[in-house]
Amino acid sequence: MADRQRENTGPLDNPVVPQAEAFYPSALRRIQVFMIAVAILTATLGARFVGRASALGFICGCFVAGLNFYWLKSGVNAFAEKATANPADDASPRPSARRILLRFLARYVLMAAVAYVILNSYPAGLRGFFVGLLLPVAAIACELVYEVYTELYLRVWRVGR
Secondary structure, eight states: OOHHHHTTTOOOGGGGHHHHHHHHGGGHHHHHHHHHHHHHHHHHHHHHHTOOHHHHHHHHHHHHHHHHHHHHHHHHHHHHHHHHHOOTSSSSSSOOOHHHHHHHHHHHHHHHHHHHHHHHHOOOHHHHHHHTTTTHHHHHHHHHHHHHHHHHHHHHHHHOO
């Protein structure tokens, strides 16, 4: 009976957990690298096969999407810091809830303003702009494929040994 209890101690004793703790925190950095790679590759191919106007709109969309992703990350971090902060601890100033909300809203105002400018000045690039806004989705899909590949590779490698 004692042997069974030792075997079934829970996920904290699983030898995979230390590897996961080293692997998953770098996922955000990998997503950012995938965003840059996908943007460069797609803009190059788009300029070649779709046209320069759409590629320019795509680059603007990628820039706004990257900025949006950064602001979202910092906004979520600020919100989490505010939500978990001890009110008695005044060691570091934290942003106010109003400022966090304004930063979230500013992201959408920026996207709408850039879309408006592109629509009025260069309507041929609007389609590329909207496709460029999907850049984080493509980068997250790349991260998903990377994580599945890594897990399958490690599982096969561990079983094979």
